[in-house]
Structures are given as structure tokens and as C-alpha cells.
Amino acid sequence: MTEGHAILVTGGAGYIGSHVVLALLDAGLRVVVFDDLSTGRPEAVPAGVPLVRASTGDATALRAALRDHGIGAVIHMAGSLIVPESVTDPARYWRNNLANTLVLAEACLAEGVTRLVFSSTAAVYGIPDRLPVDEDAPCRPINPYGASKHAAEQLLLAVSAAHRLDIVALRYFNVAGADPAGRAGQRAPGATHLIKVACEAALGQRAEVAIYGEDYDTPDGTGIRDYIHVTDLARAHVEALRHLAMGGGSVVLNCGYGRGHSVRAVLRAVEHATGARIRVRIAPRRPGDPPAVVAAAQRIQGLLAWRPAFNDLDAIIADAVRWERHMANQDRRHLWS
Numbered sequence: 001m002t003e004g005h006a007i008l009v010t011g012g013a014g015y016i017g018s019h020v021v022l023a024l025l026d027a028g029l030r031v032v033v034f035d036d037l038s039t040g041r042p043e044a045v046p047a048g049v050p051l052v053r054a055s056t057g058d059a060t061a062l063r064a065a066l067r068d069h070g071i072g073a074v075i076h077m078a079g080s081l082i083v084p085e086s087v088t089d090p091a092r093y094w095r096n097n098l099a100n101t102l103v104l105a106e107a108c109l110a111e112g113v114t115r116l117v118f119s120s121t122a123a124v125y126g127i128p129d130r131l132p133v134d135e136d137a138p139c140r141p142i143n144p145y146g147a148s149k150h151a152a153e154q155l156l157l158a159v160s161a162a163h164r165l166d167i168v169a170l171r172y173f174n175v176a177g178a179d180p181a182g183r184a185g186q187r188a189p190g191a192t193h194l195i196k197v198a199c200e201a202a203l204g205q206r207a208e209v210a211i212y213g214e215d216y217d218t219p220d221g222t223g224i225r226d227y228i229h230v231t232d233l234a235r236a237h238v239e240a241l242r243h244l245a246m247g248g249g250s251v252v253l254n255c256g257y258g259r260g261h262s263v264r265a266v267l268r269a270v271e272h273a274t275g276a277r278i279r280v281r282i283a284p285r286r287p288g289d290p291p292a293v294v295a296a297a298q299r300i301q302g303l304l305a306w307r308p309a310f311n312d313l314d315a316i317i318a319d320a321v322r323w324e325r326h327m328a329n330q331d332r333r334h335l336w337s
């Protein structure tokens with residue numbers, strides 16, 4: 001697919017990145033991870049995969065990595081992604097998500113890399129007028145995270161229109177779960193994403209789950225999201241590379257299943273999967289949170305040879321719970337070693 005070249009995965013030591021690396025290896029591709037380990041973990045990088053520890057803001061390190069490892073395509077996943085943090089520290093988001101993407105695009109042009117897959121987000125839409133939201137809907141992000149990712153998309157598409165750099169921007173909806181074979185999962189401490197937080201609470205690793213707002217205009221008053229299994233999402237990256245290799249050209253694609261679940265529905269499903277009761281506390285709405293976001297999922301399935309294999313909230317949660325138990329056992333072993 002890249003004529004013997006390797007794929008550079010920025011952010012490959014992170015949660016989604018580590019699953020993308022596995023999907024690429026499973027497809028028989030050569031992979032190099034480029035990660036500053038700000039939230040990623042070296043143990044998330046499989047043995048034998050080179051790890052370049054540097055920031056995407058470092059043009060010299062990027063160009064050296066592209067050159068030295070014979071990179072044919074880049075999957076750009078490095079970024080900052082916590083919505084409330086983007087509200088309190090916007091400059092960090094504009095720098096990491098936009099300015100560093102510019103550095104990467106320039107490095108690709110300078111080193112003759114012609115294909116790039118970009119991690120974008122449903123947060124670019126803001127509060128959609130209509131659900132499910134399709135790729136042509138207006139982008140009116142309501143927080144600096146979404147704004148910085150939307151600007152990065154615009155930058156990449158403009159570069160793509162002017163130069164030989166083809167882009168697939170994948171707009172991920174809410175990513176959750178873990179590798180069904182148990183090889184990877186979400187490792188970073190202090191998680192904020194709902195399914196991870198709920199699993200930790202169900203397994204006694206945190207006291208409670210705060211429900212951020214019970215007064216939204218949704219059937220049960222809590223926020224609605226389209227949760228996608230991380231392994232399905234990872235495989236979409238392999239198919240996006242295939243699309244580019246076949247000359248498919250630049251495109252923006254939603255990555256979701258087209259089905260929404262409320263916060264309360266997620267908590268019930270985690271309780272069902274674990275047999276535990278989760279203590280909940282009703283908290284005020286979180287700044288920057290839209291009430292409901294659900295993907296129109298047709299375009300990706302029309303364009304890529306991608307079909308979801310884990311389109312089921314219970315399947316996502318089962319893998320998330322299994323990974324959380326695995327992590328808890330590891331922690332206990334460390335305690336006694």
C-alpha cells in the first residue's frame with residue numbers, strides 16, 4: 001500500500017494511536033511512532049516498532065524521522081483533546097492542534113511525503129442543526145478544542161489543494177473500548193471520558209461518576225453521544241491509507257455508527273456488564289459540551305472498504321471493562337513485586 005515505505009504515526013503511544021499501530025501491523029505494514037510522551041506511554045508501543053520521542057512542533061526532528069525511516073505516509077494523531085481543558089487553556093490547543101499541524105504539513109512537503117491521515121473530531125460541528133450530522137453540515141465549534149481541529153482540517157485541505165499532499169480527515173465521534181485481544185487499551189491516568197470513568201467507578205477505582213447536566217433537551221435529560229469501538233476506528237485508518245494509495249484524493253469522513261446513547265444509558269450498560277452499582281452525582285453542565293452529537297455514517301462506508309465489526313454499546317463496554325480489570329491486576333502485581 002506504501003510501496004515498501006513505512007507509516008509514521010504521530011501520537012502512536014496514545015490510546016487511539018496504539019490501536020492504530022496494531023491495525024497497521026496486523027495489515028502487514030511497517031510502522032514508526034513519533035510521540036513526545038506527554039500523555040502517551042512507551043509501553044503502549046509494541047516491541048520492534050521504533051519510537052521517536054519528540055514533539056510535532058520540532059521541524060528538525062520531524063524531517064529527520066520522515067527521511068531516516070523512509071516514510072511514505074503519515075497518520076497524524078498527536079494532539080490535545082480534553083474539551084474543558086481547551087476552555088481554560090486555549091493557547092495550548094491552538095499551538096498543539098493547529099501550529100504543530102502546520103509544522104508537520106511543511107515537513108511532509110519538504111520531504112516529499114504525499115499522503116496524510118488526520119485525526120479530527122465531531123467537536124468541529126459544535127451543536128448540529130440536525131442529527132445525524134453529515135460531513136457537509138456547517139462547522140461551528142463551541143470550544144477551542146473543536147475550533148483548533150477545524151482550523152487544522154482547513155489548513156491541511158488548503159495545502160492539499162495547492163500541493164501534492166492528499167489528506168483524509170477522519171472526524172472521530174466518541175471513541176471507547178479496547179483491543180478485543182487485550183493487547184492495548186486506555187492507559188493514561190486521570191481519564192475524563194465517560195465510558196472509562198464509568199468503568200473505573202464500577203470497579204471501585206473511583207467513588208462516583210458525575211453526570212454533567214440532567215436538564216438537556218434529550219429523552220432522559222443527559223448528553224447523547226455516538227460511541228465507536230476503538231478497534232473499528234483503528235481499522236478505518238488502514239482503509240483511509242488504502243484509499244489514498246489508490247489515488248482516491250482528499251476527503252473528510254465521519255467515524256461513528258450513527259446511533260446515540262445517553263449518559264444514563266452508558267452508566268446502566270456498565271452496571272449491567274460489571275454487576276456493580278455506580279454512585280452518581282448530578283453536576284452542572286460542563287462548559288463546551290453540546291447536548292447531542294450523532295454521526296451520519298454513510299459516506300465512510302460508501303468510500304472506504306470499511307465495515308464496523310463492533311457496532312454495539314455492550315461490546316464496546318465489555319472490552320473496556322476487560323481492559324480496566326487487566327490494568328487493575330497489573331497494579332496489584334506491582335504492589336507486591
Ligand SMILES: NC(=O)c1ccc[n+]([C@@H]2O[C@H](COP(=O)([O-])OP(=O)(O)OC[C@H]3O[C@@H](n4cnc5c(N)ncnc54)[C@H](O)[C@@H]3O)[C@@H](O)[C@H]2O)c1
Pocket residue numbers: 010011012013014015016017034035036037038039040041054055056057076077078079080081096100119120121122171172173174175176188193
Ligand atoms: N479520544 C477520543 O474520543 C477522540 C475523539 C476525537 C478525536 N480524537 C483525536 O484522536 C487523537 C488521539 O487521541 P487519544 O484519545 O488517543 O489521546 P491520547 O492523549 O491518548 O493520545 C495523544 C498522543 O499524542 C501525543 N502527543 C500529544 N502532543 C504531542 C506533540 N506535540 N508531539 C508528539 N506527540 C504528542 C501524546 O503523548 C499521546 O501519545 C487526538 O488527535 C484527538 O484529538 C480523540
Ligand SMILES: O=c1ccn([C@@H]2O[C@H](COP(=O)(O)OP(=O)(O)O[C@H]3O[C@H](CO)[C@H](O)[C@H](O)[C@H]3O)[C@@H](O)[C@H]2O)c(=O)[nH]1
Pocket residue numbers: 081082083121122123172173174175192193194195197209210211212213222223224225263286289293
Ligand atoms: O464524568 C463524566 C464524563 C462525561 N460525561 C458526559 O458524557 C458525555 C461524553 O463525554 P466525554 O468526556 O466522554 O466525551 P466528549 O463528548 O466531551 O468528547 C469526546 O467526543 C467528542 C465528539 O463528540 C470529541 O471527539 C472529543 O475529542 C472527545 O473527547 C458528555 O455528555 C459529558 O457531559 C459525564 O456526564 N460525566
